[in-house]
Amino acid sequence: xxTDSHCHLSFPDLQAKLPEILTAMQQAxxxxxxxxxxxxxxxxxVHALALGHDNLWCTVGVHPDTEDMTEPSVQDxxxxxALPRVVGIGETGLDYYGMEDRKGGRTIADLEWQxxxxxxxxxxxQACRKPLVIHTRASSADTxxxxxxxxxxxxxxxxxxxxxxxxxxxxxxxxxxxxxxYISFSGILTFKNAQDLRDVAxxxxxxxxxxxxxxxxxxxxxxxxxxxxxSYVPYVAQQVAQLRGISAExxxxxxxxxxxxxxxxxxx
Numbered sequence: 280x281x282t283d284s285h286c287h288l289s290f291p292d293l294q295a296k297l298p299e300i301l302t303a304m305q306q307a308x309x310x311x312x313x314x315x316x317x318x319x320x321x322x323x324x325v326h327a328l329a330l331g332h333d334n335l336w337c338t339v340g341v342h343p344d345t346e347d348m349t350e351p352s353v354q355d356x357x358x359x360x361a362l363p364r365v366v367g368i369g370e371t372g373l374d375y376y377g378m379e380d381r382k383g384g385r386t387i388a389d390l391e392w393q394x395x396x397x398x399x400x401x402x403x404x405q406a407c408r409k410p411l412v413i414h415t416r417a418s419s420a421d422t423x424x425x426x427x428x429x430x431x432x433x434x435x436x437x438x439x440x441x442x443x444x445x446x447x448x449x450x451x452x453x454x455x456x457x458x459x460x461y462i463s464f465s466g467i468l469t470f471k472n473a474q475d476l477r478d479v480a481x482x483x484x485x486x487x488x489x490x491x492x493x494x495x496x497x498x499x500x501x502x503x504x505x506x507x508x509x510s511y512v513p514y515v516a517q518q519v520a521q522l523r524g525i526s527a528e529x530x531x532x533x534x535x536x537x538x539x540x541x542x543x544x545x546x547x
Contacts, residue, residue, distance in 0.1 A: 468480055
């Protein structure tokens with residue numbers, strides 16, 4: 280009934296508990312999850328999860344904020360995207376958050392490597408016709424600009440994709456919708472201080488919405504501060520349901536259908 284469109288089951292604190300997580304997912308009626316790659320080094324573990332479980336799929340990509348790891352070429356991404364149960368490219372995008380503190384005082388101009396990496400992922404997604412999983416943090420203007428420059432502008436050639444763990448403004452949401460992208464909400468939607476985000480979730484067409492955990496991070500209320508896992512995604516659905524005046528089960532049904540539509544032809 281529920282689909283977790285973004286999780287990190289390959290991370291050690293989840294992989295070590297995988298059998299109990301899979302059981303908890305079944306009990307919570309979470310029938311599927313998409314395992315996200317953050318580095319090329321991690322991809323074999325992510326892919327193994329998808330190959331080993333008929334309710335898991337995966338992506339290939341390098342997180343925008345990852346340094347000192349293998350930098351993929353378009354061909355590197357395409358070779359892995361062609362493997363069974365690899366259904367998307369990412370997560371990819373831009374992350375300028377806390378740049379001065381986390382990146383040694385560098386300026387946005389110094390992050391051209393992020394922008395070039397992003398373009399590589401976009402080109403790979405367009406070549407293999409698999410959707411992009413977009414991470415954007417404190418960088419939405421550049422994220423949208425690069426997508427459009429690379430042809431992700433609503434045209435027939437675009438790969439399409441989803442803005443995952445959305446925390447941006449209503450204006451950014453509208454811009455993402457305008458180019459045909461989906462928007463995915465995480466447990467942040469349940470946080471007390473997230474009213475602006477709830478306003479966005481109440482506004483956007485429900486047929487363009489996904490739900491996710493981004494686990495092991497961002498556990499929803501009532502588990503905030505604890506290790507997240509895909510069995511908690513119904514709490515995100517419950518919050519959406521309250522905003523939309525429908526049942527959580529209906530949110531699960533609709534967002535699962537949206538997931539099928541976004542990954543059409545690659546999720547069996």
